[in-house]
Amino acid sequence: MRPYVILSAAMTLDGKIATATGSSNISGKKDLERVHELRKECDGIMVGIGTVMEDDPRLTVHKINANPEDNPVRIVVDSKCRTPIDARITNNDAKTIIACANEYKDDFLSSDKYETFKKRGVKFFFSGDERVDLVALMSYLHEEGIEKLMLEGGATLNFSMIKAGLIDEIRICVAPMVVGGANAKTFFDGEGFDTMDESVKLELVDYYPLEKDLILTYKVLNI
Numbered sequence: 001m002r003p004y005v006i007l008s009a010a011m012t013l014d015g016k017i018a019t020a021t022g023s024s025n026i027s028g029k030k031d032l033e034r035v036h037e038l039r040k041e042c043d044g045i046m047v048g049i050g051t052v053m054e055d056d057p058r059l060t061v062h063k064i065n066a067n068p069e070d071n072p073v074r075i076v077v078d079s080k081c082r083t084p085i086d087a088r089i090t091n092n093d094a095k096t097i098i099a100c101a102n103e104y105k106d107d108f109l110s111s112d113k114y115e116t117f118k119k120r121g122v123k124f125f126f127s128g129d130e131r132v133d134l135v136a137l138m139s140y141l142h143e144e145g146i147e148k149l150m151l152e153g154g155a156t157l158n159f160s161m162i163k164a165g166l167i168d169e170i171r172i173c174v175a176p177m178v179v180g181g182a183n184a185k186t187f188f189d190g191e192g193f194d195t196m197d198e199s200v201k202l203e204l205v206d207y208y209p210l211e212k213d214l215i216l217t218y219k220v221l222n223i
């Protein structure tokens, strides 16, 4: 068993979710509110360590009226336990789980950083050899009571998750901007597929304009 996974992101018309320098303010005000409504509906919210390092997100519900109990459990996919000690995702606004790989387990469990995180109530889950095993992580999160999980990037984790067949739905905000840049992160990076035949197939189920943005919802077809 695993959670129902909704991938949520905002991209420019040219498919970029951040510039090469890491700037990623893409959504308009109404879209940010829409995203925070979705956070409120979900039991968990997950990002990769690249996003934590670049954006230092809180991943709480704070753009709309909400109570502390509306905050989903925050999950960081972080094989080498690199999450900084002062990362906002580990503050006590909400619960946090850091998913790491077994290769780095022993060193980390004997570190001061682990003790500090433990005192703060941060939980750890170890799987995979050198990289987090996403299938095992999904099963663990389901056991932890997470039935609806929001995936909020970034580009590398998005690709691993969709390649592993772990995404059910995609909700994307397309902003009327073009930034270009061969080194700018796209919606899905990772190693990519070699041919279009291998691509993950989607079905468009909803679309509507929101201020200047366009919101698209796709179901991922498991064929």
Ligand SMILES: NC(=O)c1ccc[n+]([C@@H]2O[C@H](COP(=O)([O-])OP(=O)(O)OC[C@H]3O[C@@H](n4cnc5c(N)ncnc54)[C@H](OP(=O)(O)O)[C@@H]3O)[C@@H](O)[C@H]2O)c1
Pocket: 008, 009, 010, 011, 016, 017, 018, 022, 023, 024, 026, 047, 048, 049, 050, 051, 052, 054, 055, 077, 078, 079, 080, 082, 131, 132, 133, 134, 152, 153, 154, 155, 156, 157, 158, 160, 161, 185, 189
């Ligand atoms: N516009 C938006 O909606 C939006 C949303 C989120 C993020 N972003 C942007 O995305 C950028 C970050 O993306 P990113 O690609 O650099 O990083 P990322 O996808 O957030 O994190 C990738 C990292 O996750 C770790 N990881 C562990 N196990 C993994 C697995 N099985 N598969 C894939 N990754 C795994 C890897 O690091 P380890 O090997 O060290 O574990 C990997 O490098 C930032 O610039 C951020 O602003 C934009």
